[in-house]
Amino acid sequence: MILLSVVGLETFYGASQALFGVALEVQEGEVVALMGRNGMGKTTTIRSILGLERPRAGTIHFDGRQITGMRPHRIARLGIGLVPEGRRCFPNLTVLENLVAAARPGDWTVPRIVDLFPRLGERRGQYASTLSGGEQQMLAIGRALMTNPRLLILDEATEGLAPVIRQDIWAAIRTLKGRGQSILVVDKTLSELLPVADRCFVLEKGATVFSGSPAALTAELQDRYLGV
Numbered sequence: 001m002i003l004l005s006v007v008g009l010e011t012f013y014g015a016s017q018a019l020f021g022v023a024l025e026v027q028e029g030e031v032v033a034l035m036g037r038n039g040m041g042k043t044t045t046i047r048s049i050l051g052l053e054r055p056r057a058g059t060i061h062f063d064g065r066q067i068t069g070m071r072p073h074r075i076a077r078l079g080i081g082l083v084p085e086g087r088r089c090f091p092n093l094t095v096l097e098n099l100v101a102a103a104r105p106g107d108w109t110v111p112r113i114v115d116l117f118p119r120l121g122e123r124r125g126q127y128a129s130t131l132s133g134g135e136q137q138m139l140a141i142g143r144a145l146m147t148n149p150r151l152l153i154l155d156e157a158t159e160g161l162a163p164v165i166r167q168d169i170w171a172a173i174r175t176l177k178g179r180g181q182s183i184l185v186v187d188k189t190l191s192e193l194l195p196v197a198d199r200c201f202v203l204e205k206g207a208t209v210f211s212g213s214p215a216a217l218t219a220e221l222q223d224r225y226l227g228v
């Protein structure tokens with residue numbers, strides 16, 4: 001079943017066009033990689049899906065419903081959980097308070113989040129502002145999961161994190177995939193991203209230039225679209 005379908009998306013910042021016809025699709029239970037060099041439109045695509053930017057053209061369907069132009073809180077409530085670039089937890093709330101504040105009915109509860117990220121259990125009484133970057137990312141993922149989303153979106157899943165923490169984040173993504181969680185993920189670590197992805201979409205200059213399996217994204221295509 002198609003969970004998310006984006007067709008012909010065009011989004012502007014003022015007079016400047018950032019997206020020129022993005023298309024992508026996430027099937028239920030899939031991990032989908034959204035790729036592309038810096039500034040190619042990944043974050044703008046995600047913000048458009050979430051209703052945080054208003055596309056001028058194109059359609060977005062989620063769970064069979066047209067969500068284009070809907071307000072962000074309504075879209076979130078339909079079941080899309082975002083882990084934004086740069087994390088963003090409430091710094092003056094504790095780990096536990098951050099998790100509880102995000103809670104919506106469903107299978108994901110604080111004990112299950114702590115099971116996924118034991119460090120969050122150890123730090124449950126600490127203010128989010130005192131956590132390391134990696135712990136904040138775990139908390140941001142935990143917060144998004146506490147909303148019990150049908151689709152989890154991670155923008156720059158591991159950017160700027162220490163290598164050992166990155167491993168924990170990738171392990172968590174693999175665990176989530178094993179449980180059937182649908183995920184749309186942006187990350188630059190191809191060696192981790194490609195093995196976990198069921199499908200890849202590559203953006204260049206605000207348009208989708210590749211869609212297919214990780215195997216179909218050959219070294220030559222990686223070099224053309226993702227190489228520095």
Ligand code: ATP
Pocket residue numbers: 013016018036037038039040041042043044045
């Ligand atoms: P990165 O990996 O660097 O975050 P990205 O692929 O997510 O890149 P976007 O952040 O979506 O790319 O940027 C797409 C284009 O839109 C770029 O040309 C960028 O300069 C422009 N852009 C992004 N945010 C804004 C903004 N708030 N105002 C104006 N232009 C913007």
